[in-house]
Amino acid sequence: MPKSILLIGGPSTGKTTLINHLKTLGYPCLDEISRHVIKKAQSEGIDQLFLEKPLLFSQLLKDARIQQHQEVTTFDTEYVFLDRGIPDTVAYMDYIGQTYTQEFINDCKNYRYDLVFVLPVWQEIHETDAERYESFEQAQKIQEYLLATYHTYGYTPIEVPKNDVATRAEFIINTLKD
Numbered sequence: 001m002p003k004s005i006l007l008i009g010g011p012s013t014g015k016t017t018l019i020n021h022l023k024t025l026g027y028p029c030l031d032e033i034s035r036h037v038i039k040k041a042q043s044e045g046i047d048q049l050f051l052e053k054p055l056l057f058s059q060l061l062k063d064a065r066i067q068q069h070q071e072v073t074t075f076d077t078e079y080v081f082l083d084r085g086i087p088d089t090v091a092y093m094d095y096i097g098q099t100y101t102q103e104f105i106n107d108c109k110n111y112r113y114d115l116v117f118v119l120p121v122w123q124e125i126h127e128t129d130a131e132r133y134e135s136f137e138q139a140q141k142i143q144e145y146l147l148a149t150y151h152t153y154g155y156t157p158i159e160v161p162k163n164d165v166a167t168r169a170e171f172i173i174n175t176l177k178d
Contacts, residue, residue, distance in 0.1 A: 009119035118157035
């Protein structure tokens with residue numbers, strides 16, 4: 001069974017760029033699904049689903065991430081990389097002060113990842129767009145919530161050094177081999 005390797009980090013830390021690079025190296029990767037959920041909501045007239053209906057948004061993300069977690073088992077490979085995980089939904093809700101059901105906590109406990117890498121916030125690559133609206137200061141705060149949440153659920157994220165994408169990928173792959 002493949003190991004689930006999770007990449008986490010606040011907005012604009014280079015996760016998607018890293019995932020795309022890992023794909024070019026032949027590794028199976030499951031993309032971040034929040035942009036898909038956001039764009040779908042925008043097409044239905046909801047400009048910022050996370051801000052307007054944070055619990056619904058988080059439920060949709062959590063359910064999709066559970067599907068991704070289960071999808072890992074369908075691969076015939078040593079590793080599958082995932083862009084964000086189930087505990088991210090709890091971290092973001094904690095960040096905005098949103099209450100949530102015990103189901104979220106249970107799912108964070110029941111669906112486990114084999115290893116978690118965290119990409120640090122990095123002002124030089126931080127940008128905003130229609131789906132990523134957080135300022136650099138907000139990204140730093142979100143990062144704090146992400147790290148606290150993953151620690152709460154028993155993970156010790158390994159920090160990926162700030163560097164070019166190839167060097168970051170090499171760091172992860174070498175860590176997996178150790």
